[in-house]
Amino acid sequence: MARLTVDDLCKTFPGSGGRPPNRVLDNVSFDMQGQVFVSLVGPSGCGKSTLLNIVSGVETYTSGQLDLTNDEGRPARLGYVFQDPRLLPWRTVVQNMLYVQDDNSSQTRDRALRYLDMVGLANNTDYFPTQLSGGMQQRVGIARAFSVEPDLLLMDEPFSHLDAITARGLRENLQEIWIESRKTVLFVTHDVMEAVQLSDRIIMLQPGGRIFDDITIDLPRPRHQSDPKVATMQAEVLGRLESMTGVNDDVSQAAPTGGAP
Amino acid sequence: MSTAVQRRETSAPTGEPAPPPWYATDLAARLSSYVFGLLLWIVLAMAFERVPGPDEVVVRLVQEFQLGQVFGHFGTTMFRFGLGLLVAAVGGIAIGVLMGLSPISRAFFESPVLVGLSIPAIIWAFLTVMWFGFGWKAPVTTVALSALPFVAVNVAKGVLGVSRDLRDMSRAYGVSRARRIRELVLPAVTGYIIAGVRFAVIIGWNAVLLSEWFGATDGVGFRSRYWYDANRFGGFAAWVVLFVVFIVILDRVILERASRRAFRWRDES
Ligand SMILES: Nc1ncnc2c1ncn2[C@@H]1O[C@H](COP(=O)(O)OP(=O)(O)OP(=O)(O)O)[C@@H](O)[C@H]1O
Ligand SMILES: [Mg+2]
Numbered sequence: 451m452a453r454l455t456v457d458d459l460c461k462t463f464p465g466s467g468g469r470p471p472n473r474v475l476d477n478v479s480f481d482m483q484g485q486v487f488v489s490l491v492g493p494s495g496c497g498k499s500t501l502l503n504i505v506s507g508v509e510t511y512t513s514g515q516l517d518l519t520n521d522e523g524r525p526a527r528l529g530y531v532f533q534d535p536r537l538l539p540w541r542t543v544v545q546n547m548l549y550v551q552d553d554n555s556s557q558t559r560d561r562a563l564r565y566l567d568m569v570g571l572a573n574n575t576d577y578f579p580t581q582l583s584g585g586m587q588q589r590v591g592i593a594r595a596f597s598v599e600p601d602l603l604l605m606d607e608p609f610s611h612l613d614a615i616t617a618r619g620l621r622e623n624l625q626e627i628w629i630e631s632r633k634t635v636l637f638v639t640h641d642v643m644e645a646v647q648l649s650d651r652i653i654m655l656q657p658g659g660r661i662f663d664d665i666t667i668d669l670p671r672p673r674h675q676s677d678p679k680v681a682t683m684q685a686e687v688l689g690r691l692e693s694m695t696g697v698n699d700d701v702s703q704a705a706p707t708g709g710a711p
Numbered sequence: 712m713s714t715a716v717q718r719r720e721t722s723a724p725t726g727e728p729a730p731p732p733w734y735a736t737d738l739a740a741r742l743s744s745y746v747f748g749l750l751l752w753i754v755l756a757m758a759f760e761r762v763p764g765p766d767e768v769v770v771r772l773v774q775e776f777q778l779g780q781v782f783g784h785f786g787t788t789m790f791r792f793g794l795g796l797l798v799a800a801v802g803g804i805a806i807g808v809l810m811g812l813s814p815i816s817r818a819f820f821e822s823p824v825l826v827g828l829s830i831p832a833i834i835w836a837f838l839t840v841m842w843f844g845f846g847w848k849a850p851v852t853t854v855a856l857s858a859l860p861f862v863a864v865n866v867a868k869g870v871l872g873v874s875r876d877l878r879d880m881s882r883a884y885g886v887s888r889a890r891r892i893r894e895l896v897l898p899a900v901t902g903y904i905i906a907g908v909r910f911a912v913i914i915g916w917n918a919v920l921l922s923e924w925f926g927a928t929d930g931v932g933f934r935s936r937y938w939y940d941a942n943r944f945g946g947f948a949a950w951v952v953l954f955v956v957f958i959v960i961l962d963r964v965i966l967e968r969a970s971r972r973a974f975r976w977r978d979e980s
Binding site: 534 | 885
């Protein structure tokens with residue numbers, strides 16, 4: 451488990467080719483810690499992936515503070531599920547899992563195989579990524595992220611490229627694995643239904659990269675889409691997202707797309 | 712622990728289009744190019760007195776084998792060529808990877824590599840004989856110096872093209888630098904390495920023959936020159952045929968296979 455503190459974080463991409471600089475994150479502050487599943491929701495282009503990349507250390511930030519430590523106060527071990535699978539095409543499934551591990555011990559290998567089993571890929575360990583369907587590749591990405599026993603797990607719209615049925619299956623799958631493992635998770639999505647089903651807390655980002663709202667979801671797990679309490683909550687969160695879309699009108703940023711239905 | 716999978720048998724789909732007629736296949740094209748070359752040779756030999764014909768060359772070749780000259784010289788040359796090539800490949804891959812990964816080493820190596828590319832093998836052949844005298848050092852150094860820049864340039868180009876997404880992924884997971892080079896960078900540039908080594912083989916072979924021609928007392932280049940100096944073009948041509956065959960086999964059989972093996976992950980999809 452990890453503790454993540456973000457304070458007044460700003461990110462501006464320098465303008466290139468005559469375009470003005472692009473402010474993507476604007477004074478973002480939040481704090482999360484322990485066995486918690488936090489979702490980051492917002493329309494396309496509002497800086498969600500950028501925020502995850504900054505947290506993971508792949509991207510730099512312009513100003514503000516970011517502090518990420520594990521329970522012992524040391525730098526946190528990360529797992530990261532990207533928007534696309536990002537597997538090494540020349541390595542088999544199991545080799546891809548081992549690529550991100552700290553050591554080559556047999557326990558590590560067993561753990562990798564266990565997570566592959568959990569996402570239903572126990573029989574595909576020796577396949578190359580090109581021999582798998584898109585959904586199967588994404589599942590390898592999920593198994594890989596869990597298998598490093600991360601202190602903090604980052605997930606960036608892991609189901610957005612998949613068809614609805616596959617996505618639903620994987621969502622259930624993720625919920626089960628999370629209930630078992632209770633990692634600290636920061637999960638990006640623009641799907642409110644998904645956010646409510648999975649999270650303890652939803653942070654809404656608005657275009658221009660400001661935090662608009664921070665909602666606690668206090669419902670027992672496992673949660674199902676058919677459960678009326680879940681449906682009520684979804685309607686409420688959707689309502690707040692729509693009130694934000696009203697705010698959009700006087701934000702002169704690029705128009706959001708693919709946001710709230 | 713590995714799981715048994717049945718995916719290796721590739722079953723031919725039933726609705727496959729009919730194979731092309733025998734005269735329109737790649738093999739037919741390749742064979743007819745060989746036949747055409749042979750015919751051209753025969754015609755030239757008949758037209759010009761100083762061009763030895765295939766019959767004469769074959770006789771010479773058999774004589775050289777009978778004299779026990781072939782394996783000794785070939786072995787000597789192979790050793791020099793192989794060692795020089797190894798140095799070129801290892802050094803070229805190392806420099807290429809460095810150039811691809813860090814802008815500072817790119818700035819440092821760019822000019823020396825460019826200079827290296829523009830120096831022909833014959834210059835190295837002369838220089839190294841001046842430095843080392845007759846013996847194995849001159850040909851080995853000539854091969855290494857002529858071929859290395861080609862490997863380095865190709866590998867650097869490949870490293871620069873490694874997917875940014877995969878590099879970010881590796882960084883987010885904290886994969887060690889050594890492992891990243893071994894499992895991400897090198898496989899991604901395998902195609903470039905093979906292309907570079909193929910170049911290096913041709914250039915290195917050139918280099919070793921030149922170097923032996925001018926500065927050795929044994930080896931294929933030396934023996935070719937021996938016949939040349941004796942004004943016996945049949946013997947000279949016999950050696951040319953020998954090493955042309957050798958280079959073709961090396962490229963077609965070994966490098967071609969290596970490249971197919973390296974891209975197994977692509978072909979099996
Ligand atoms: N490397 C970069 N250089 C310049 N601008 C960038 C870069 N990466 C992202 N941006 C800009 O930052 C903004 C936010 O991008 P980001 O990928 O974080 O959005 P997102 O919220 O993840 O959107 P989506 O839901 O579509 O994935 C976009 O306007 C994009 O153009
Ligand atoms: Mg994104």
